[in-house]
Amino acid sequence: MRVVLFGPPGSGKGTQASLLKEKYGLVHIATGDILREAVSNKTEVGLKAKSYMDRGELVPDDVVIAIVKDKLQSIGEVGFILDGFPRTIAQAEALDKVLVELGKPLDAVVNLQVDEEELVRRLSGRRVCPSCGEPYHVDSKPPKIDEVCDKCGAALLHREDDKPEAIRNRLRVYREQTEPVLGYYASKSILKNIDAVGDIEQVASRIANAVGSDKF
Ligand code: AP5
Secondary structure (H helix, E strand, O other): OOOEOOOOOOOHHHHHHHHHHHHHHHEEHHHHHHHHHHHHHOOOOOOHHHHHHOOOOOOHHHHHHHHHHHHHHHOOOOOOEEEEEEEEEHHHHHHHHHHHHHOOOOEEEEEEEOHHHHHHHHOOOEEEEOOOOOOEEEOOOOOOOOOOOOOOOOOOOOOOOHHHHHHHHHHHHHHHOOOOOOHHOOOOEEEEEEEEEOOOHHHHHHHHHHHHHHHH
């Protein structure tokens, strides 16, 4: 299965990708996680990306496309989940080109639909593991031990771009630059719209039903 998890900031892409990865043994390619790692390692890409990310702006297309291309070329025959990519029409076109070269077309683009009030609630209460990337929420998915990752024991982080001003900017950037990508995939008839409000497991089974769990 080759799938894109699409949706606004806070719609649950990382949460659902983590479940799908565990359940179906897929490779999880999250551009946000890859960029955050580059920032924390102070690589050339990280230094370029940091100021865009802190403000909630998109990192330039050429930087992100190069990252995803490398990753897709290195994973072999295993299925994958793209989380947070593509976010612009240019990225969607570049992705198509790489996947044609690799002979691995997308099976589905899953669009997680959540209203804006709920997105703000989710993002402002989010905590993330800086080590393994597992997302938490102070109310809806608290860790077993306060501020500590259940999976790897690292201290949880409140992301810089989960502060109010950056959240507002990310939602604006999503509406202006990313939402138009939905039309691109609707015209290819691989777009699945999912109601992503409700229990995390409930949303996961809606995704499996829409895509066809036998295909994972
Ligand atoms: P990225 O890390 O991709 O951030 P994002 O898309 O803004 O998405 P989020 O990680 O904020 O949310 P999510 O949908 O994964 O939700 P989550 O599962 O965590 O990107 C960060 C930055 O990197 C960008 O702003 C940009 O600068 C740069 N970047 C990345 N990709 C790029 C690209 N392709 N091009 C250019 N720049 C790029 O859930 C959120 C919270 O809600 C959690 O606390 C979770 O526990 C909770 N939650 C999840 N599901 C539910 C549920 N069903 N009910 C209640 N709570 C829930």
